[in-house]
Amino acid sequence: MDTEVLIGLMSGTSLDGVDGVLAHFDAAGRPQVRAHAHRPFPAALRDELLALNQSGADELHRGALSANALAEVQAQVVAELLVRSGLAADAVRAVGSHGQTVRHRPGEFDGTGYTLQLNQPALLAERCGIDVVSDFRSRDVAAGGQGAPLVPAFHAVVFGGQACPAAVLNLGGMANLTLLPAAGDPAPVRGFDCGPGNALLDFWIQQELGRPYDEGGRWGAGGRVDPALLARLLDEPFLRAAPPKSTGRDLFNPPWLLARLTPGLPPQDVQATLAEFTASCAAEALVAQAPDTTTLLCCGGGALNQDLMRRLQALLPDLRVGSTDSAGLPPLQVEATAFAWLAWAFLHRQPGNRPEVTGAVGLRVLGALHPA
Numbered sequence: 001m002d003t004e005v006l007i008g009l010m011s012g013t014s015l016d017g018v019d020g021v022l023a024h025f026d027a028a029g030r031p032q033v034r035a036h037a038h039r040p041f042p043a044a045l046r047d048e049l050l051a052l053n054q055s056g057a058d059e060l061h062r063g064a065l066s067a068n069a070l071a072e073v074q075a076q077v078v079a080e081l082l083v084r085s086g087l088a089a090d091a092v093r094a095v096g097s098h099g100q101t102v103r104h105r106p107g108e109f110d111g112t113g114y115t116l117q118l119n120q121p122a123l124l125a126e127r128c129g130i131d132v133v134s135d136f137r138s139r140d141v142a143a144g145g146q147g148a149p150l151v152p153a154f155h156a157v158v159f160g161g162q163a164c165p166a167a168v169l170n171l172g173g174m175a176n177l178t179l180l181p182a183a184g185d186p187a188p189v190r191g192f193d194c195g196p197g198n199a200l201l202d203f204w205i206q207q208e209l210g211r212p213y214d215e216g217g218r219w220g221a222g223g224r225v226d227p228a229l230l231a232r233l234l235d236e237p238f239l240r241a242a243p244p245k246s247t248g249r250d251l252f253n254p255p256w257l258l259a260r261l262t263p264g265l266p267p268q269d270v271q272a273t274l275a276e277f278t279a280s281c282a283a284e285a286l287v288a289q290a291p292d293t294t295t296l297l298c299c300g301g302g303a304l305n306q307d308l309m310r311r312l313q314a315l316l317p318d319l320r321v322g323s324t325d326s327a328g329l330p331p332l333q334v335e336a337t338a339f340a341w342l343a344w345a346f347l348h349r350q351p352g353n354r355p356e357v358t359g360a361v362g363l364r365v366l367g368a369l370h371p372a
């Protein structure tokens with residue numbers, strides 16, 4: 001059967017770098033991943049992108065230069081994917097490039113609001129000689145939606161149709177849940193952001209131990225959960241709001257955490273409490289929204305945090321909690337593959353959003369094209 005080759009690029013809210021996959025898509029848009037590559041951000045670029053999540057001096061200039069630097073990292077990932085798969089650029093129909101979210105305020109201010117991904121698709125097209133599809137979120141926001149999460153439609157393609165209701169939990173910088181009805185159930189796929197993923201965990205261990213993340217969750221696993229802090233963290237209106245809803249570093253950021261800390265807490269206990277908080281946000285939302293779920297498939301880098309996974313299983317004793325590996329897609333490849341799929345959907349003029357998820361007034365083709 002004829003397949004189309006696409007590349008997907010994602011740099012998410014954890015700001016760890018660019019993930020890319022090269023995948024073959026069949027006529028129904030089902031992917032087979034052939035190569036995966038990751039490039040960490042140079043430290044200066046990471047610091048600048050992180051800083052651009054908040055207001056600061058000369059943001060337009062700094063944002064434009066950061067977008068250029070991001071495109072150079074993306075071009076390196078594309079080059080690596082081509083080498084790993086043994087393909088030439090002209091064998092690839094398109095690259096789907098998410099860009100770097102630095103602000104996410106849909107529906108606010110003037111009623112439309114905005115979601116802002118720094119990106120330079122023109123430069124990427126110039127560097128790699130492949131069509132680039134980008135700007136996936138703004139059409140959904142223009143149609144009254146949250147612009148996020150976008151992965152539920154993709155999750156339905158690759159993980160949907162199981163015998164029992166299943167859910168997918170993406171644990172990136174932020175966390176989002178997709179709720180998949182069982183095979184034969186005509187109910188729509190649902191999904192929403194459920195709270196922070198790794199962003200606060202990463203911030204805390206970076207500040208206290210100078211490490212970018214808690215490898216395997218080992219530091220957090222050795223701490224004690226502080227019930228008072230956990231209660232203060234969980235007392236956040238976003239967590240109780242009904243979907244559609246999405247969030248980002250605009251809300252769950254270091255000042256948000258620091259405002260809820262009390263002096264004298266051992267730093268390791270704070271890490272343990274943050275891990276319990278992240279797991280609780282997802283578990284409570286899942287139980288509230290889809291109590292019949294039997295399987296939880298986790299993806300994103302948080303799926304490699306064994307402490308987080310243990311906490312999720314403990315909070316959801318009646319569910320099978322595992323990673324998307326068991327469904328054929330390794331956790332670190334899911335999001336990049338989703339953006340390859342969104343580019344595939346764009347090329348076929350198929351909608352990428354789900355109004356039930358984002359709250360948009362209707363299905364929309366998402367993205368904009370920069371030809372090679």
Ligand SMILES: Nc1ncnc2c1ncn2[C@@H]1O[C@H](COP(=O)(O)OP(=O)(O)OP(=O)(O)O)[C@@H](O)[C@H]1O
Pocket residue numbers: 010011012013014015016019170171172173174197198201202212213214215216217299300301302304305306332335
């Ligand atoms: N071995 C590991 N142990 C613990 N945590 C890990 C490990 N590997 C990755 N992580 C965590 O996963 C994060 C990266 O996850 P991922 O790449 O899914 O994020 P992202 O692309 O920014 O996602 P999103 O767009 O959903 O926010 C790291 O910042 C780290 O916190």
Ligand SMILES: CC(=O)N[C@H]1[C@@H]2OC[C@@H](O2)[C@@H](O)[C@@H]1O[C@H](C)C(=O)O
Pocket residue numbers: 012013101104115147148149150151152170172173174175176193246247248335
């Ligand atoms: C605005 C934005 O970039 N949102 C991200 C972020 O990271 C996780 C969560 O918050 C999710 O809503 C989204 O990413 C995934 C890929 C999505 O749109 O489905």
